[in-house]
Amino acid sequence: MFKAHFQTFDDSSERAASAARVAALRAELTRRGLDGFLVPRADRQQNEYLPASEERLAWLTGFTGSAGFAIVLHDRGAVFVDGRYTVQADAQIDKNVFAIAHLVETPPDQWLTQNVTAGQKVGYDAWLHTSDQVERFRQAAATAGAELVAVEDNPIDALWHDRPAPPSGPVTLRDIKLAGESAAEKLQRVRGELTKLRADALVVSDPQNVAWTFNIRGSDIAHTPLALAFAIVPRDGRPALYVDGAKLDNETRHALEDVADVREPAALAGDLAAFKDKTVRLDGASAADALSREVQMRGGKPAAGADPITLMKAVKNHAEIAGMRAAHIRDGAAVTRFLAWLDREAPRGTLTEIDAVAALESFRRETGLLKDISFPTIAGAGPNGAIVHYRVTRETNRKLGVNELFLIDSGAQYEDGTTDITRTVVIGEPTAEMRDRFTRVLKGHIGIATAVFPENTSGAQLDPFARHALWQAGLDFDHGTGHGVGSYLSVHEGPARISKLGHVTLRRGMILSNEPGYYKTAEYGIRIENLVLVIAAPEPAGAEKPLNAFETLTLAPIDRRLINTRMLTGKERHWLDSYHARVHEVVGPLVDSHTQAWLAAATRPL
Known part of the structure; x- marks a missing residue:
């Protein structure tokens, strides 16, 4: 069972170690005839969360945030972070060794142009970068x-003497009752897509796609039940699955060998020689540049593009949808118990953000079915709630203040489904401005929840529904409205999303988040998030196109105390009252009597 951990930023010993490590790296680069080196926070498959053995950026720089990049030259270096991590980077990075730059405002490639000189050679590990x-x-x-040079082996690995061992958790088979489709059937569909793409083979580099295709799950990645594995699916012939054999018991190995050759990961590069003069599809988002180089070196023709499995995986089948519904009922009961507990305890003025995180995880554990949280919980009290991707640490841990807002964004991994929910609650009495902003966010949330749209509509086309009420007041939020969610897979799943950049068509069976927000810097943050399923909508008489709509899966109360009811239309009030009636009906029987009493009040009609 997982355990909550809370990070400490200020570590002078790590900063001191970083200076020594950078000096050692520079000496190693000189030995290799290199003038610099690129250090992304990445592994071979561009995973969102990394095993400890892949945290090269943290080892070298001391920076432990989830997004970052470093460039080391002989006389200077820089670490690039986004706005979420400026405070953390300032505390963790030795600024005598590295300048700190903004990942978006000063991109690493731009910095490189400005800081290298003619004739210099900058190395990179081709396994840690995509070709793009x-x-x-x-x-x-x-x-x-200057010149960019691929290295044979990563120089950091030669220096990292206490590097953790690669993850070695067992691979398990996904029950067909939960998967809803056999691996053989999925592979047949993949071959059909390769025929359409005129590709001779597909290298499956995204471990989420490997997991879905072969109906396996693992424990190599935090918060996401994945095994670090690759696959090759030829249009004609037998697929190959590349996974550490030590992770397979006899039952799992035999089941996999029914549909594929099971080989060690080291065999992948050599096996690409079978596709000489053939077109090999590589996923542009997750395929390492090393794979493209290997295909070319062995006479194949690499073709970068979207892995067709990504879209297939995003459209859930009946079994996956049933599992997600069951998971959300169970999770809704846990979250409702937490919200009732929070309402009792927070007004005393002693609860901290860490207390809230630990309590919510405890309520989920008590379901007896929790596998992990689906991402590190975001729990922002007062001004911390205004930091969109805030992560509480022991230094930033804040008490939940009276007459303040508290934002908590969390999720769970159950064997039958993945959840993600955000609730914003008031401790005490809200200001008129808080209620105005909360109600505008709620109107946007309802706008998405009640949207009816023709087939072939993209997330970008729906995104304004979430922003309209905020725009009317000259307000907005800077993140997307929704992301895709996997079925006991990643809580952040492509390719569909609801955002200004969401150009993928929303299809029936896709599950996405609905999470508009508003953030007032240094004061408070508001976000309301439910997961929604794309379903068929009733078609009115005379309709010329099939229509789609959303079914809301998440079941937990929305804080009525923060709503200015005069700002809601009759239809919006009806939606909220209907939603709360459903929450009360479904979740009520699953919680204790004290929570039932609280829930009855929290879900009463406006």
Whole structure:
């Protein structure tokens, strides 16, 4: 069972170690004839969460945030972070060794152009970058007359003497009752897509896609039940699955060998020689540049593009949808118990953000079915709630203040489904401005929840529904409205999303988040998030196109005390009252009597 951990930022010993490690790296680069090196926070499959053995950026720089990049040159270096991590980077990074730059405002490739000189050679590990990323850096180096050079082995690994061992958790088979489709059937569908793409083979580099295709799950990645595995699916012939055999028991191995050759990961590169003069599809988002180089070196024709499995996986089947519904009922009961507990305890003025995180995880554990949280819980009290991707640490841990807002964004992994929910509650009495902003966010949430749209509609086309009420007041939020969610897989799943950049068509069976928000810097944050399922909508007489709508899966009360009811239309009031009636009906019987009494009040009609 997992355990909640809370990070400490200020570690002078790590900063001191970073200076020594950078000096050692520079000496190693000189030995190799290199003038610099690129250090992304990445592994071979571009996973969102990394095993400890892949945390090279943290080992070198001391920075432990979830997004970052470093460039080390002989006389200077920089670490690039986004706005979420400026405070953390300032505390963790030795600024005598590294400058701290903004990942978006000063992109690493731009910094490289400005800081390398003609004739210099900058190394990179081709397994840790996609081909698109490498091309950007190659052009940046060339602009300054420098050269980007792929290294045979990562120089950091040669210096990291106490590097953790790679993860070795067992691979398990996903029950067909939960998967809803056999691996053989899925592979047949993949081959059909390869025929359409005129590709001879597909290298499956995203471990989420490997897990879905072969109906397996693992424990190599935090918060996401994945095994670090690759696959090759030829259009004609037998697939191959590349996974550490030590992770397979006899039952799992035999089941997998029914549909594929099971081989060690080291065999992957050599096996690409079978596709000489053939077109090999590589996923542009997750395939390492090393794979493209291997295909070319062995006479194949790499073709970068979307892995067709990504879209297939996003459209859930009946079994997956049933599992997600069951998971959300169970999770809704746990979250409702937490909200009732919070309402009792927070007014005393002693609860902290860490207390809230630990309590919510405890309520989920008590279901007896929790596998893990689906991402580190975001629990922001007062001004911390205004930091969109805030992560509480022991230094930032804040008490939940009276007459303040508290935002908590959390999720769970159950064997039958993945959840993600955000609730914003008031401790004490809200200001008129808080209620106005909360109600505008709620109107946007309802706008998405009640949307009816023709087939072939994209997330970008729906995104304004979530923002309209905020726009009317000259307000907005800077993140997307919704992301895709996997079925006991990643809580952040492509390719569909509801955002200004969400150009993928929303299809029936896709599950996405609905999470508009508003953030007032240094004061408070508001977000209301439910997961929704794309379903068929009733078609009115005379309709010329099939229509889709959303079914809300998440079941937990929305804080009525923060709503200015005069701002809601009759239809919006009806939606909220109907939603709360459903929450009361479904969740009520699953909670204790004290929570039932609280829930009855929290879900009464407006």
